[in-house]
Amino acid sequence: MQEVSTTIRAYRQSIIQGIIVGLGAGAIFVAGFLFRGIISAPSPVTAAGQVVESTNGFALLDEVQSLVDSHYLREQPDARQREYAAIRGLLGSLNDRYTFFIDPPVAQSESDALAGTYGGIGVQIRRAEDGKLVMYPFADSPAEQVGIRDGDVIVEINGQTVDISMSQDSIDQLLRGEVKEGNGVELTYIEAETQNLQTIFVPFGVINIPSVVWRTLDENPSIGYVQILMFTSRTPEEIQTALADLNNSNIRAYVLDLRNNSGGLLQEAVDVAAQFLQPGVVVYERTHTNERSLDSDITGMASDLPLVVLVNQGTASAAELVAGAIQDRGRGQLIGQVTYGKGSVQQIFRLSDDSSLHITAAEWLTPARHQLDGVGLEPDIVMSPDVNGRDVELGEAIRQLNQILQEQGS
Numbered sequence: 001m002q003e004v005s006t007t008i009r010a011y012r013q014s015i016i017q018g019i020i021v022g023l024g025a026g027a028i029f030v031a032g033f034l035f036r037g038i039i040s041a042p043s044p045v046t047a048a049g050q051v052v053e054s055t056n057g058f059a060l061l062d063e064v065q066s067l068v069d070s071h072y073l074r075e076q077p078d079a080r081q082r083e084y085a086a087i088r089g090l091l092g093s094l095n096d097r098y099t100f101f102i103d104p105p106v107a108q109s110e111s112d113a114l115a116g117t118y119g120g121i122g123v124q125i126r127r128a129e130d131g132k133l134v135m136y137p138f139a140d141s142p143a144e145q146v147g148i149r150d151g152d153v154i155v156e157i158n159g160q161t162v163d164i165s166m167s168q169d170s171i172d173q174l175l176r177g178e179v180k181e182g183n184g185v186e187l188t189y190i191e192a193e194t195q196n197l198q199t200i201f202v203p204f205g206v207i208n209i210p211s212v213v214w215r216t217l218d219e220n221p222s223i224g225y226v227q228i229l230m231f232t233s234r235t236p237e238e239i240q241t242a243l244a245d246l247n248n249s250n251i252r253a254y255v256l257d258l259r260n261n262s263g264g265l266l267q268e269a270v271d272v273a274a275q276f277l278q279p280g281v282v283v284y285e286r287t288h289t290n291e292r293s294l295d296s297d298i299t300g301m302a303s304d305l306p307l308v309v310l311v312n313q314g315t316a317s318a319a320e321l322v323a324g325a326i327q328d329r330g331r332g333q334l335i336g337q338v339t340y341g342k343g344s345v346q347q348i349f350r351l352s353d354d355s356s357l358h359i360t361a362a363e364w365l366t367p368a369r370h371q372l373d374g375v376g377l378e379p380d381i382v383m384s385p386d387v388n389g390r391d392v393e394l395g396e397a398i399r400q401l402n403q404i405l406q407e408q409g410s
Helices: 002-034 036-040 044-049 059-071 079-092 104-115 168-174 235-248 266-274 318-328 392-409
Strands: 100-102 117-120 123-127 133-137 153-157 184-190 197-203 205-208 212-216 223-228 253-257 280-286 291-296 307-311 333-336 344-350 356-365
Touching: 079 100, 123 168, 153 168, 212 235, 223 235, 223 392, 235 266, 253 392, 266 280, 266 291, 266 318, 280 318, 307 318, 307 392, 318 333, 318 356, 333 392
Parallel strands: 223 253, 253 307, 307 333
Antiparallel strands: 100 356, 117 205, 123 133, 133 153, 153 184, 184 197, 212 223, 280 291, 280 356, 344 356
8 A cells, every 4th residue: 555655646746747847838938929029129239239231321221221121020112112212211301392302203204394295286375454365376386287376365165165264274274185186176266367256176286385485565566575484405595586586576675474484494594694684693603612603794685675574473493593683683673473482403313213313502692692592582563463364464564664665765
């Protein structure tokens, strides 16, 4: 009995020891499960103390990417997307809205927009002070080819009556569309010369928007009207063509329209301003290292006749440069609204993957050293835009020039 009792006691003891060992192992497993994140994650001290080799000077960024690669739960964006995000973050730290990065597809769209091409009939619409919607066809446009002439007045588009209550954008969109066989618009209009009512179908074509449009004004044919839509590489040549054509029409004064001109190329803007000025300073350009003056050394083709410049809140950048030079040099009056106030210069760099980088590299000061950036230009005659979109600014410019011409005549 004693031998059996000893065996039983030994058996019981082994069972108890097994239970204890099992509970211990289970506890270790549970603890490992509950605290595996703490055990496996590097401590802040350890992470911060790691030395990560950097090939680009951004060691901390490389360190972060290394940790993301090791521990991030989900699939990461591809390397190029992460690189773009890092670039945007870097540029955002500069707190300069004009220094930015553009993806390749958007960069290409930007280039296409600067090319100024669309499908349509190719007319410019002006809202006269009497409310009429007057057409001015571009040279060699479908509108010109079917017989529409400067001063013809739109009455209907595709049977829909158009009037001053419609926005400019909505009218422009009715006159644009995809270029394909049979596409176009039916226009009903009043001929400027005969006052006859005409209806004609105008097909859509590829329209290359000129950067300069010009004409003599119906209200006074001795006043030449020049509108610069944007400053491109071809603008200096186009402005010379415009001024030569107007001078051949024996005009006695100019209206230069820079409204809604968002800017463009620097040297081209200086060359354009020079055509309205005597030799001298056009603008000062200041970088982080130096300052220089950009001068005109010619007597411009339009430097001797009375001049009024139209501006508004959409007049920006290179357009403000031109308007500021004319105002500071006492060459002509500014009429309209305070301009946008973008007096900084951006250099555009095309990157290796066809993305692009815009970097603010300089700022402009007018000839009298007035700052443009964030301030804009104050017109000599401030006018509120007409609620119905009538061109009251041009009407005021004509009145001012008529008075000057009358005084000159007397």
